Amino acid sequence: NVHDVRAVWTSEEGSMAKETAETRWAKIIQGTVDDIGETAAAEDVDNQKRVESIAIQIALKEIKENIKQNKALTPLQDDGKPDIQEWNKQLAAIGGCSWINCPWLFGECYMYRRIQRILNSSKHWKNYDVFKRQKDSTFVKSRAAVAELASRYVQVVADTTLAQTESKEEAKKVLFIEMTEIALWGNATDLSLLANLTLEDLQKLQGSEAIQKSQRNIVDNDTDDVWGYLQRTAGQTSRQIDIVLDNAGFELFTDVLYAAYLLDSGISTSVRLHAKEFPWFVSDVTASDVDSLFEHLDSGECFPDREYLDQLVPRLRKLFQSGAITITSDPFWTTPFSFHEMPSKAPALFKELQNSYMVIFKGDLNYRKLTRDGLWPHITTYEEALGPLGKQSGVKILALRTNKSDVCVGVSNQSKVDRLNEEAPGGAWIRNGKYAVVSFNEGQ
């Protein structure tokens, strides 16, 4: 029964939840303090803006101190936005909880909303993205992988055209697998975990050879089912695919390539990308990160070797200009609610997703929300863990997620779980980002 399964709390001994709350959150907040400081110190900054930065930094540091001292989570103060009440209602419903003793999902979302509250309440920093500097600089570090994928994509497109004219089913499927895996492993490099990754690790995670090697680490792999669904339904006239994005930078680049591939191959007729309305979980995509991506791809300084990019970038841009790819956002994505609450809390969005040809959820946080951050036995079916979004929901849901938290379902049997526990002990296979799931449910 869905309701019997607990959601993970930050007080859970030995959990990723606890480790994150105790060690990572304070660092993330300090990063925002430093970032504001750096921006405010620039010569051309308006004096009033600089003065205000001091108060913002003090308010941010207070969050950090509260986390370190495990203070109670307090109601969010009004910042003129309509969602504040919902947050406070939810907080009240959970009852007295503190940073290191709260539902992980709620506490972590609350932290990002609390940062945003400070900025919303300011005069000069309302639309400032405290994570932009970090997102941009990491993208620059993944240049080599971007260039490699660009060249590969130009080839894949050629291959796809070939596969279509000769109608080689097997070749088409192989391309689908490759493109899906690129989008999957693009998620391995989100910034909130980066604190623990070296540049070398990062480069190892990217690149197509690495992607091939990683296939055996997909602990629930429904790629065949997805392919079967797409083949079976290819005759539908409208085939809009929704991608609920995760991280900016390298992962976003892989997602845009994936969208282009889905269109170029004729799998979908349009793609809608869902971004966040404000900076979220350090590296998540906001609409302006999409502009940043194109600015970087255009930059000869960032990418001096332009052989493939000059073929690719205009193509991608055209897909946006023609409306084949669109970007949207919904306030629901930046609430603390799991997706089990979507039918009641965001019924219009739920309906849109029911009408979608397929909804692809990228990344770990989306997966946590899909599964209610529940401590399910790992052999629980994906369908069951999806709750109201599973059986008979009418939503075709594909999760592409590298495992970076405490939840993982859909492993076929207990002996496989045992093998994984032996291979990567201490829950490492659920947490270290080196294992993944490609989980699909048709909502029938």
Ligand code: F6P
């Ligand atoms: O602590 C790691 C963490 O912040 C998790 O809370 C979260 O699920 C994940 O990183 C973010 O990963 P992703 O960008 O893949 O959602």
Ligand code: MG
């Ligand atoms: Mg993210």
